[in-house]
Amino acid sequence: MEKxxxxxxxxxxxxxxxxxxxxxxxxxxxSEHMHTEDFASMLKASIVQWRKQGKxxxxxxxxxxxxxxxxxxxxxxxxxxxxxxxxxxxIYWIPEGTHTLPANASHRVSIxxxxxxxxxxxxxxxxxxxxxxxxxxWKFPTGSVDEGExxxxxxxxxxxxxxxxxxxxxxxxxxxxxxxxxxxxxxxSFICLLQPLSFEVEKQESxxxxxxxxxxxxxVAQPYFQKSDLSKYMLDICLAKVDKKYSGCYPVxxxxxxxxxxxxxxxxxxxxxxxxxxxxxxxx
Amino acid sequence: MEKxxxxxxxxxxxxxxxxxxxxxxxxxxxSEHMHTEDFASMLKASIVQWRKQGKxxxxxxxxxxxxxxxxxxxxxxxxxxxxxxxxxxxIYWIPEGTHTLPANASHRVSIxxxxxxxxxxxxxxxxxxxxxxxxxxWKFPTGSVDEGExxxxxxxxxxxxxxxxxxxxxxxxxxxxxxxxxxxxxxxSFICLLQPLSFEVEKQESxxxxxxxxxxxxxVAQPYFQKSDLSKYMLDICLAKVDKKYSGCYPVxxxxxxxxxxxxxxxxxxxxxxxxxxxxxxxx
Numbered sequence: 367m368e369k370x371x372x373x374x375x376x377x378x379x380x381x382x383x384x385x386x387x388x389x390x391x392x393x394x395x396x397s398e399h400m401h402t403e404d405f406a407s408m409l410k411a412s413i414v415q416w417r418k419q420g421k422x423x424x425x426x427x428x429x430x431x432x433x434x435x436x437x438x439x440x441x442x443x444x445x446x447x448x449x450x451x452x453x454x455x456x457i458y459w460i461p462e463g464t465h466t467l468p469a470n471a472s473h474r475v476s477i478x479x480x481x482x483x484x485x486x487x488x489x490x491x492x493x494x495x496x497x498x499x500x501x502x503x504w505k506f507p508t509g510s511v512d513e514g515e516x517x518x519x520x521x522x523x524x525x526x527x528x529x530x531x532x533x534x535x536x537x538x539x540x541x542x543x544x545x546x547x548x549x550x551x552x553x554x555s556f557i558c559l560l561q562p563l564s565f566e567v568e569k570q571e572s573x574x575x576x577x578x579x580x581x582x583x584x585x586v587a588q589p590y591f592q593k594s595d596l597s598k599y600m601l602d603i604c605l606a607k608v609d610k611k612y613s614g615c616y617p618v619x620x621x622x623x624x625x626x627x628x629x630x631x632x633x634x635x636x637x638x639x640x641x642x643x644x645x646x647x648x649x650x
Numbered sequence: 651m652e653k654x655x656x657x658x659x660x661x662x663x664x665x666x667x668x669x670x671x672x673x674x675x676x677x678x679x680x681s682e683h684m685h686t687e688d689f690a691s692m693l694k695a696s697i698v699q700w701r702k703q704g705k706x707x708x709x710x711x712x713x714x715x716x717x718x719x720x721x722x723x724x725x726x727x728x729x730x731x732x733x734x735x736x737x738x739x740x741i742y743w744i745p746e747g748t749h750t751l752p753a754n755a756s757h758r759v760s761i762x763x764x765x766x767x768x769x770x771x772x773x774x775x776x777x778x779x780x781x782x783x784x785x786x787x788w789k790f791p792t793g794s795v796d797e798g799e800x801x802x803x804x805x806x807x808x809x810x811x812x813x814x815x816x817x818x819x820x821x822x823x824x825x826x827x828x829x830x831x832x833x834x835x836x837x838x839s840f841i842c843l844l845q846p847l848s849f850e851v852e853k854q855e856s857x858x859x860x861x862x863x864x865x866x867x868x869x870v871a872q873p874y875f876q877k878s879d880l881s882k883y884m885l886d887i888c889l890a891k892v893d894k895k896y897s898g899c900y901p902v903x904x905x906x907x908x909x910x911x912x913x914x915x916x917x918x919x920x921x922x923x924x925x926x927x928x929x930x931x932x933x934x
Contacts, residue, residue, distance in 0.1 A: 389779050433724045440717045449733035450754065466779070466857070470734065471755040471835045472797040495673050495750070513756040513836050514829045540899065541825075544913025545798045550734070551755045552797050553913075554838065573750070596904045596915070602925075603917060612921050613897070615824065620880045629828030629837075631880070633887060634918070637896050641886075 379411035380404075384424075389466075391423030392416055396432050406438045413442070417460050423467050424458040475511040476555045477521040480604040481533055481562050487579035489562070491528050494575045503590045504580055508555075516630055518617050521558040529577045530568035533560035537614030537635055539603050542596075557600055559607055559614065663695035664688075668708075673750075675707030676700055680716050690722045697726070701744050707751050708742040759795040760839045761805040764888040765817055765846050771863035773846070775812050778859050787874045788864055792839075800914055802901050805842040813861045814852035817844035821898030821919055823887050826880075841884055843891055843898065 384392040394412075416424060426444065428435055430452050444456040448470040459465035481489035490504035498505065509524030511517055518535040525533050536559040545552045569577040591597050606612035616638055617630035668676040678696075700708060710728065712719055714736050728740040732754040743749035765773035774788040782789065793808030795801055802819040809817050820843040829836045853861035875881050890896035900922055901914035 388781060388783075430724060430729060433721045436720055437717045440714060445714060445735045446733035446738055447735070448754075449730035449738060451729045451731075454730055454733060454738065469758070469794055469796070470732075471758050472795065473757045473759045473838070474753070474755050475757045475836075475838065497672060499672075510753055511756065511836075512753070515836075517827055540915055540917045542904070542913050542915045543801055543901075550797055552759075552795075552799075554757070554759065599902070599904050599915065603921070606921060606925075611924075613918055615899075618883070620826070620883050629826050631824055631826045631883065633824045634897055637887070637890060640895075641890075 380408050381415055382408050382412040382426075384412070384416075387423070387425070389423060390421060391425065391467075392421050393425040393427070395427045396429065396435060399432065400435070402434055402438050405435050406442070409439065409442055413458070413460070422459065422461050423465065424460065426456045426458075428454045428456060430454070473552045473554050475517070476508060476553065477511060477517060477524060478506045478508045478555055478557050478600070479521050479525045479533070479560050480506055480539070480557065480600075481525060481531065481560045482604075482608060483562055483565060483579055485579075486582050488582060488585050489525070489529055489531060489567070489577070490580045490585060491569070491577045492575040494573050498590075499575075501590070504578075504585060504588060505590075507577075511556075516617070517556050517632075518558070518630070521556070521560055525560060528570050528574050530564075530566070530570075531562055532564040533562055536561050537607070537616055538632055539607055539612065539614040540600070557603070559604060664692050665699055666692050666696040666710075668696070668700075671707070671709070673707060674705060675709065675751075676705050677709040677711070679711045680713065680719060683716065684719070686718055686722050689719050690726070693723065693726055697742070697744070706743065706745050707749065708744065710740045710742075712738050712740060714738070757836045757838050759801070760792060760837065761795060761801060761808060762790045762792045762839055762841050762884070763805050763809045763817070763844050764790055764823070764841065764884075765809060765815065765844045766888075766892060767846055767849060767863055769863075770866050772866060772869050773809070773813055773815060773851070773861070774864045774869060775853070775861045776859040778857050782874075785874070788862075788869060788872060789874075791861075795840075800901070801840050801916075802842070802914070805840070805844060809844060812854050812858050814848075814850065814854075816847040818847055820845050821891065821900055822916055823891055823896065823898040824884070841887070843888065 382394045384394045387393055413424070425447070426439055436454060439456045444458045447455040447457040449455065457467055459467065489507065491507050492502065492504060493499060507525050507528045509520065511520040517538065522533050522535055525531055539557045539559050541554060541556045543552060543554050567577050567579065585591065603612060607614060613634055613636035615632035616635040617632050618638065619628065620631045621628045666678045668678045671677055697708070709731070710723055720738060723740045728742045731739040731741040731751070733739065741751055743751065773791065775791050776786065776788060777783060791809050791812045793804065795804040801822065806817050806819055809815055823841045823843050825838060825840045827836060827838050851861050851863065869875065887896060891898060897918055897920035899916035900919040901916050902922065903912065904915045905912045
């Protein structure tokens with residue numbers, strides 16, 4: 367009898383609006399201001415309901431304007447999944463045992479651009495901040511690949527932003543995975559070969575101290591370069607490519623008809639040239 | 651006179667303990683419980699101090715136990731940078747103008763494993779959840795690359811977890827970048843060739859419905875496969891590799907002596923075999 371009464375009370379409590387996901391879970395997107403007490407009772411009642419329905423993972427997206435509701439959810443047993451500037455995503459796992467919720471984004475992705483002109487000068491920059499600040503080190507242009515941005519597009523964009531040089535994407539020559547101390551995340555850096563289409567360098571004011579075309583000898587003679595096995599090895603590969611002794615990866619648009627995903631598959635360029643396939647014309 | 655008084659008062663307010671970062675910013679790691687009012691006045695006073703010192707970005711790491719302090723920081727103008735299960739990172743930009751703080755991790759990284767035995771059977775699984783659940787689709791083992799985990803290590807681990815097959819990493823054959831709707835993040839998937847070292851399949855209970863070695867003909871005959879240009883193209887590349895007509899990327903440990911970073915550089919394997927370099931012996 368008591369149990370029924372409690373259930374009736376919970377049924378009368380307002381429930382949070384939720385949509386189902388593909389993994390027996392529910393997703394709640396909060397959008398309206400409410401009192402913490404009201405949110406607490408709605409959340410409790412909703413969890414009872416979801417448990418009855420056999421739901422497993424619960425996702426609650428809280429816009430930063432509703433930051434007052436975060437503490438309530440944490441007190442109910444929710445924890446953080448990820449955050450972006452304007453929202454925090456909280457999660458909860460209803461069943462007994464370990465959760466199988468997907469992890470947060472784990473990697474930052476960046477590019478390093480190797481651009482060489484016909485005089486075999488390389489395009490290099492000095493950065494205004496970071497570990498090389500004020501050290502006079504000339505390095506390849508580098509930058510972050512944004513969410514939703516293709517690697518080949520990011521490489522062309524970063525070179526343009528930092529040096530004003532227009533380029534055409536040629537290949538990913540190599541990529542490097544490292545595990546730096548940026549809050550425990552890992553990094554993937556794609557070393558890209560780009561072909562220059564313009565030649566007048568103009569540096570970006572905000573982030574770049576200086577930019578220029580530099581004779582290869584001068585670049586190599588830098589003490590920084592001489593101490594860096596990574597830089598030497600990268601340059602070996604870049605020069606092997608320029609001298610046609612290396613083949614990197616080129617992006618091919620390929621669609622998975624099942625999941626409606628589109629994306630670029632980066633494939634050994636030598637193989638691509640040998641196996642021209644209908645429908646796989648690339649424009650980047 | 652009034653200004654001096656206010657400054658004196660602020661100097662008397664307790665300041666938050668902070669360490670400097672490499673970009674003229676400060677990092678605060680909260681660890682002790684405090685009243686929201688006390689935190690608010692310490693935060694205000696600290697910002698005044700940091701502004702005087704010419705500081706730019708302010709990072710505050712708030713453990714989930716101190717969730718009550720999050721709202722205070724947001725009211726002071728902080729916003730979210732990222733969150734992990736046990737903490738939330740808030741940021742603030744002191745100067746006028748647009749901030750230059752680094753972005754949050756932008757990509758999830760996964761592997762797909764192509765494993766073929768000497769009978770040209772491929773190792774395939776059916777998954778218990780996700781878009782293929784209950785559809786009888788046989789697919790290559792796939793899985794997430796964890797933070798701090800090498801791609802080549804993740805590939806071997808996932809195959810072992812899902813099928814109990816021991817393997818040796820051979821190459822990354824290709825990689826695919828896509829921009830799915832997982833909270834706006836992007837995905838990078840590395841298609842890896844692995845050589846089987848054991849042959850007795852035992853499926854993982856929690857995530858895998860079934861696992862087996864499957865004759866190539868049967869794998870290809872699946873309606874799902876026939877509809878997927880991506881799957882067909884991936885298989886073409888895998889078979890080209892098996893038949894020695896393709897060269898993927900192999901990891902080489904390379905250290906940057908400058909930034910003390912270590913990591914693996916994935917380089918065209920054909921080039922690597924031609925240019926054996928001292929000190930670049932690989933063990934994965």
